[in-house]
Amino acid sequence: MEIISTYNSTIPFYAVMVSLLAVPLIIISRSNPNLREGWTILAALVKFVLVLTLLPAALEGKAAVFNILEIAPGVELALKADQFGIFFAIIASGLWIFTSFYSIGYVRGNNEKKQTRYFASFAVCLSATIGIAFSANLLTFIIFYEVLTIATYPLVIHKENKEAIAAGRKYLLYTLTAGVILIAAAGLTYHYTNTLDFSAGGIFSDVNLSKDAVIVLFMLFLAGVGVKAGIMPLHSWLPAAMAAPTPVSALLHAVAVVKSGVFGVVRVVGFVFGPEMMEQYGLNNILFAFAGTTIILASLLAFKQDNLKRRLAYSTVGHLSYIVLGVSLLSTSGFTGGIMHISTHATMKITLFFCAGAIYVNLHRENISQLDGIAKVMPWTMGAFTIGSIGLAGIPPINGFISKWFLGIGSLEAGMDIGLTILLLSGLLNAGYFFPIIYRAYFKEGSGLENYGEANKLMVVPITITAVLSVLFGLFPDLFFNFFDLAVSITTDVMKGL
Amino acid sequence: MNLFDFIAGHYDYWFIIILLAIGLYGMTVKKNLVKKLIGMTIFQAAVILFYISSAIKADATVPIIMENLSVDNPANYINPLPHALMLTAIVVGVATVGVAFTLLILIYKNYKTLDENELLELMK
Amino acid sequence: MIEKNLPAIIPLLFLFASLIIPLLGVWKKNLAYPIAALTALTSAILSLYGFVFVILTGPINYYFGGWIPPVGIEYVYDHLSSFVVLVINFVALFVIAYSYQPVEKELPGKQTAYYSVVMLLLTGFNGMIITGDLFNLYVFIEISSLASYALIGVGDKKAPFAAFKYLIIGTIGASFYLLGIGYLYFMSGTLNMNDLYNILPHMNDSPTIIVALILIVVGLGIKMAIFPMHGWLPDSYTHAPSSSSALIAPIGTKVGAYAMIRLLYFVFGLNYFSQELAVSDLIAIFSSAGIIFGSILAIAQKEMKRMLAYSSVAQIGYIGLGIGLANPFGFIGAVLHLLNHAFMKATLFMVAGSIITKEGHSDIFKFDDTYRKKYPWTMAAFTVAALSMVGLPPLAGFFSKWYLALGTIENSSWLFLAVILISSLLNAVYFFRILEKVYMKSPDASEVKEEVKRNEIQFSMLMPILVLAIGLIVLGILNFIIVEHIYKMMPEGMFSL
Structure with a gap:
């Protein structure tokens, strides 16, 4: 693998900012819902295109770099669209387009209140997510990570009932x-290192640390990012956050926020x-x-849930x-499979x-028990x-098969049969917790469904597209985005060091 | 230096320490706000006396030029600076007491008492 | 020529204004506010000019009456003092601009006296910062304190008692300080700070100097309201008129903190108070205790101003902790937080004052989601300040905590690191409690509600709040420029430690 080279470009910055700039426009046009949603769609499209323009260079191993300003001694507020960043950014910004259309169908179909706040917060969330990807x-990373935390909060409590408020508190905690x-x-x-820059292969190479110190530091990191990644026992905010409207759960609690973790x-x-260091100190174990x-x-735990969204959350x-x-x-x-699973699961x-x-x-x-027929x-x-x-x-x-296949191979490669x-x-x-749902839906007789048809087109079309994409x-696997x-x-x- | 010399030789400091203690006692223990204020004044006075007493030199006189006393030898005159400083401190103290009495009058107008316990009771 | 005299002009300008206001007030009552605002504006511009001048050409030393120190009194306008003067005067300018309506409403007929005393207060604060003489510092401490007693005493029914308690405690503090500099003077024969900085290392072993240090730390600690000497603060800030608390809360304790930094780092010397004596550790421990104590009590309050007052106790703890860490990052954290907290607390107290002006109370439990509709901009500013207090990036508050955290790590003080982190969460509890009430419809509220009209506060009150809130974002993003400047404020040899 060639050494990653960098080039200066403002595109990462614009990709982060575009949805942030849409926020005032969304708020200003609050009295005209069509215009307001127009801004969201426009921002989503522009964002996606901007991210895509970075892809060809990334495939050649070049990373776009933009230093915004120095924010602490030796630490810049800087964006770097390396391959991994672009990988994540494409997923998040691409799915935002579908989610935006879907959201329109959802909030209007459901007569949600405070739609302006909803769309504005959503746009901020996406800015933060792309910022995380390009940190x-x-x-x-921390700055955007915290912005994401705060921007998601209004979405979690959107329904403003007791359940949502409790979920919001739990989420913040x-x-x-x-x-x-x-x-x-x-x-x-x-x-320890006098730097905070992400660098493939690690930044601790010149530092001598005791094993205890490394493990404590690793556990701190794990607790820090593990909450959003839903690693047990830090996961329980996620099922609670299902109190949010479904598009939020779909994009943020299945893609943007949790994948940021x-x-x-x-x-x-x-x-x-x-x-190297992971292995040396047994951190991988x-x-x-x-x-x-x-x-x-x-x-x-997913088995126990009757509420469909909660079951999905545990999944x-x-x-x-x-x-x-x-x-x-x-x-x-294993590593490849893991990264692939970010996109396939999304x-x-x-x-x-x-x-x-x-x-x-x-x-x-x-509830799942109501889905008969x-x-x-x-x-x-x-x-x-x-x-x-x-x-x-x-x-x-x-596509889930591919990532799982590589994960399986990876386990054997690593000698981890237990994996x-x-x-x-x-x-x-x-299969055990999904198939009963399908069984109910297709093979059981339902009641009280006579007056209903398929959902709104604004919702069905995105659903179909994402399914087809899967x-x-x-x-x-290399279609469109490699x-x-x-x-x-x-x-x-x-892995170059190993 | 034996103990007696130590105590007797610093008698002015002991006196000041006693004054400081009386002042602190008045401010913390007394329940009447006026008595607290008196304690505060004693406390301030003690600090002022500390400066004055420390400016004293043995066999020296007031810092006014005298014909028969050489100005070349500073040992002839006591240090005038602490006195000057304390004039300012006294002015500050007077102003503080003035403000304090204004506040006491206001408190009395509002609650008709200057007893701390009664005030705390009334403010609940 | 003006820059050479700048150190004297700024305090004297305020002193002059405080005398002229009552004189003209006899003739025309409504002249007080314009004169006060104009003076604040002039000195803000002057301090900005002085700040830039110091950056470009170096510190200004002004000798009163032309007497060369140590005989004469010296005013020092260096990197540190010019920075703090700038912060204080700008915050004061915004608060004074804001206070026109609240003063009209809460102190009718007392405007002349009020603004005169405000000018006196600022004389004291500016003098405390600029002076290079220990006794002069005492005089300015007392000037500012006397003015604060008066400004607090004119508040609600309980205010005089709160002010009286503050007066007693404050006078003890000032007397301790006076006693401390007495010891220093009789040991060294000088009251000039620079002079003492050079002389003291030769008499470090003397117990007299140790006693002096302790007396001074206690005295200034009371002014700064370091735990457990904070007792006067909550009652005073709660019962003072909202314009007074908006003025005193953000800058009063900060000036105390500045005096502490000046005395410890630039008179006693870093080596003495942190290496030879463990005074720095004591300050850090008490500050940390204050951070936790203040935050927890802030959660327990149901009145907004009182909550903010306890929050101040905690935030002062951050500055104290930074001072006590006695390393470069701690110093940066302390000075940066001095600036950030002045902005945050000014915003928050002005929002509290606005709510009191409009609603007649600031009881948190009566807040509801109509406030969001009635005061959208005020509440937006409150949100920004609150998030900054919690320490969320990229707002200003995050960065002072970041440097403090780096400072604790530098000293391997894990306990202090934990205190900083936990207090962020405690801050989140008491601020999100309000945000939740304001931005969310209470689930228990009845569905039907009459339409709420927008009822935003007057522009003259709103503008300063918004400027400071936007300032928090700007300060956060541009903090590196400030931090780079703070390096210049450090005493010599701080890096070699």
Whole structure:
């Protein structure tokens, strides 16, 4: 793998700012909903195009760099669109387009209040997410990470009922605590290394530290980014946050926010500590233990949930740990599989959440036990749901299969047979908690469905597209965005020292 | 130096320490606000006396030039600077007492008492 | 020529204004506010000019009456003092601009006296910062204190008692300080700070100097309201008129903190108070205790001004902790927080004052989501300041905490690091409690509600609040420029430690 070269470009900065600039426009045009949503769609499209323009250079191994300003001695507020950043940015900004259309259908179909606040917060969230993706160093990462925390809060409490307020408090408790722990971890890192820049292979190479100090530092990092990544026992804000409107759950609690956490885990493992150090101090085993436990426990807990969104939330917790597990294996295939799972899980899970939202808006049903026979009235939605479910269970030809395949291979490469066992068991459990839903929807007789049809087109079309994308990426992993190439390339870069 | 010399030789300091203690006692223990104020004044006076007494030199006189006393030898005159400083401090003290009495009058107007316990009771 | 005299002009300008206001007030009552505002504006511009001048050409030393120190009194306008003067005068300018309506409403008929005393207060504060003479510092401490007693005493029914308590405690503090500099003077024969800085290392072993240090730290600690000497603060800030508390809360304790920095770092010397004696550790420990204590009590309050007052106790703890860490990052954290907290607390107290002016109370439990509709801009400013207090990037408050955290790590003081981090969360509790009430409809509230009209505060009150709130964002993003400047303020040899 060639050495990553950099070039100066303002595009990363514009990609971050475009949705932030849309916020005042959204607020100003609050009395004209069509115009207001127009800004959202426009911002989403522009953002996606800007991110895409960075892709060709990234595939050649060049990273766009933009230093905004020096913000602390030796630390700049800087953006760097390296391959991993672009990988994540494409997913987040691409899915935002679909979510925006879907949101319009959802909030109007549901007559939500405070729609302006909703769309404005959403735009801020996306700015922060792209900022996280493009952060060149830990301090920039923390800044956007905290902005994301605050910007998501209004979305979590959107319904303003008791449940939502409780969920909002829980969310803040977890994420703000994580934020300050992350600050402590960053401070320590700065103290030891005098730098905070992310660098493939780690930044601790010249530093001699005792084993205890390294483990404490790693645990601080893990607690800091692990909350958003839903690593048990730090996961419980996520099911609670399902009180948010479904598009929020779909994009933020299946893609943007939680993947920011996972993204942070990968950054910490690959770009702060580096694989060598992970192995030397046995940190990979700690991470593996957390991830493995989380996968199994989350899958088991998912069984217990009757509320569809909560079941999806626990499924998300489990699948996030797939990524963490893949990273912790420190083998080439495992790392690749983990990174691939960021993209594959995103398309599949967003499809499932979209479906849950469509069902809620259309039929006002939230619980799995009420879903008997709905496939007859909502064939498109349930078709997409089926694709997403079997993908998450790891059945080909959906894209979930590919990432799982590499994760499995990676476990064997690393000599972690138990990893493969966990993956296979979890695949079964996934099938176990998704298939009953499909069974109910298709084969049971429903009641009270006579007056309902398929959901609003603004919702069905995005659902169909994301489902189709899941299949397409399963058949052609390098389609459009070269996700697979990127993942391999990122892995080679990180693993070069081993 | 034996103990007696130590005590007797610093008698002015002992006196000041006693004054400081009386002042602190008045401010903290007494419940009547006027008595607190008196304690405060004693406390301030003690600090002022400390400066004055420290400016004294043995066999020296007031710092006014006298024909039969050489100005070359500073030992002939006591240090005038602490006195000058304390004039300012006294002015500050007077102003403080003035403000304090204004506040006391206001408190009395509002609550018809100057007893701390009664005031705290009334303010609940 | 003006820059050479700048150190004297700024305090004297305020002193002159405080005399002229009552004189003209006899003739025309409504002249008080314009004169006060004009004076504040002039000195803000002068201090900005002086700040730039010091950066470009170096410190200004002014000798009163042309007497060369140590005989004469010296005024020092160096990097540190010019910076603090700038902060104080700008915050004061905004608060005075803001206070026209609240004073009209809360202190009718007393405007002349009020603004005269405000000018006196600022004379004291500016003098405390600029002076290079220990006894002169005492005089300015007392000038500012006397003015604060008066400004607090004119508040609500309980205010005179709160002011009286402050007066007693404050006088003890000032007397301790006076006693302390007495010891220093009789040991060294000088009251000039620079002179003492050079002389003291030769008499470090003397117990007299140790006693002097302790007396001075206690005396200034009371002025600065370091825990456990903060007792006077909550009652005073709560019962003072909202314009007074908006003026005194952000800058009063900061000037105390500045005096502490000046005395410890530039008179006793870093080596003495942090290496030879463990005074710095004591300050850090008490400050940390204050951070936790203040934050927890702030959570327990149900009145907004009182909550902010306890929050001040905690925030002063940050500055104290930075001073006590006695390393470069701690110093940066302390000075940066001095600036940031002045902006944050000014914004917050002005918002509290606005709510009192409009609603007649500031009881947190009566807040509801109509406030968001009635005062959208005020509440937006409050949100920014609150998030900054919690320490969320990229707002200003985050960066002072960041440097303090680096300072604790530098000293391997894990306990202090934990205190900083935990207090962020405690701050979040008491601020999000308000934000939740303001931005969310209470689930228990009845569905039907009459339409609420926008009822924003007057522009003259809103503008300063908004400027300071935007300032918090700007200060956060541009903090590196300030930090780079703070390096110049450090005493010599701070890096070699």
